[in-house]
Amino acid sequence: MTDGKGKLSFSELIASLDVRGVTFEEMAKSQAIYVLQNKNYYYKISAFRKNFYKKDGRYFQLDFANLVDLASIDMQIRYFLMEISLDIEHSIKTQLMRLITENEKEDGYTLVQEFSASYPFSYNKFYGQFERSRYQNDMFDKRHAHIPVWTLIELMDFGSLVDFVQFYYQKYDNRRLKKMNNLCISAKYIRNACAHNNVLMINFFGRKNQLKKYPSAAVQDYARSIGVERKFVTSKKVNDLISLFALEKEYASAELLGYRRERGNELLQRCLRYSDRYQENQNLVDLYHIFSALVHYL
Structure with a gap:
């Protein structure tokens, strides 16, 4: 689930972060999906984006690995x-x-x-x-x-x-x-x-x-x-x-x-x-x- 818009697949969850400026340079998207499937869930990880600044509506210097x-x-x-x-x-x-x-x-x-x-x-x-x-x-x-x-x-x-x-x-x-x-x-x-x-x-x-x-x-x-x-x-x-x-x-x-x-x-x-x-x-x-x-x- 994300933002009250219905259930998203793991790929769609990653895509939603991508759109908001989260990068996947330190950790590839395939690895990110593996993390969400096996190690931690979306809310527990994505919540920490609140510590990062936005520039023009997109997160600034925020990689999924962070x-x-x-x-x-x-x-x-x-x-x-x-x-x-x-x-x-x-x-x-x-x-x-x-x-x-x-x-x-x-x-x-x-x-x-x-x-x-x-x-x-x-x-x-x-x-x-x-x-x-x-x-x-x-x-x-x-x-x-x-x-x-x-x-x-x-x-x-x-x-x-x-x-x-x-x-x-x-x-x-x-x-x-x-x-x-x-x-x-x-x-x-x-x-x-x-x-x-x-x-x-x-x-x-x-x-x-x-x-x-x-x-x-x-x-x-x-x-x-x-x-x-x-x-x-x-x-x-x-x-x-x-x-x-x-x-x-x-x-x-x-x-x-x-x-x-x-x-x-x-x-x-x-x-x-x-x-x-x-x-x-x-x-x-x-x-x-x-x-x-x-x-x-x-």
């Missing part, structure tokens, strides 16, 4: 960010359980009832997932009548976990949760995009992709520490990436940070494999420098 290369880089970055998101989720749960265990005011059960009353949507989502779980049926049979907080935290998804952080922070105003509370919501957007395999490296700097409000003071402070220029921080995705990396830096262990930094540096080198193709593309140059600053911050 789209394939960017799709590969984007996939690897999404996997990397998803690993960081899982680090953060584990660290948040660990921090919460330590605070709750050490809190003599909590019995482990009342907190669940209070959360269900304050955040019924998140609690009901958790409960429904718990009830339908393919692998947790024994636990559900044992715990569903009186759910303890450790079961809630173990099984809730990231969105509900963010709500629980906010709930517990509002109740106790614990300073160890302040950064977590300030940054989790923004980090969630990047985490969900990666989990749903959404294209990431597009729509960073356009007017429609700017925050409606200026970034929080916390994000602005982290941006300065990381080395991200102020003009980029109003981008929704840049704002969310800063939040994600700040949480990783704050809560992950030194050993884990070293491992993620090493993997991030490998990705930076991968980004430079065909850097000569993108030297004149300011959007991609800016994206590389932002990602590089984030990795070196870890």
Whole structure:
């Protein structure tokens, strides 16, 4: 499918790119068709054309091989960010359980009832997932009548976990949760995009992709520490990436940070494999420098 005009064959999809100025010098059309048939699909590849400029209605200095290369880089970055998101989720749960265990005011059960009353949507989502779980049926049979907080935290998804952080922070105003509370919501957007395999490296700097409000003071402070220029921080995705990396830096262990930094540096080198193709593309140059600053911050 393309542009709402009905289904096109693979040859017709390639022809539609050709008409719009995409060249096939680095990768022949026959190879491009093979890619669409066997390695990736049209939307996932063609989406990256949004990073390139048009001249007289046709894309300028854009070869199909560039789209394939960017799709590969984007996939690897999404996997990397998803690993960081899982680090953060584990660290948040660990921090919460330590605070709750050490809190003599909590019995482990009342907190669940209070959360269900304050955040019924998140609690009901958790409960429904718990009830339908393919692998947790024994636990559900044992715990569903009186759910303890450790079961809630173990099984809730990231969105509900963010709500629980906010709930517990509002109740106790614990300073160890302040950064977590300030940054989790923004980090969630990047985490969900990666989990749903959404294209990431597009729509960073356009007017429609700017925050409606200026970034929080916390994000602005982290941006300065990381080395991200102020003009980029109003981008929704840049704002969310800063939040994600700040949480990783704050809560992950030194050993884990070293491992993620090493993997991030490998990705930076991968980004430079065909850097000569993108030297004149300011959007991609800016994206590389932002990602590089984030990795070196870890």
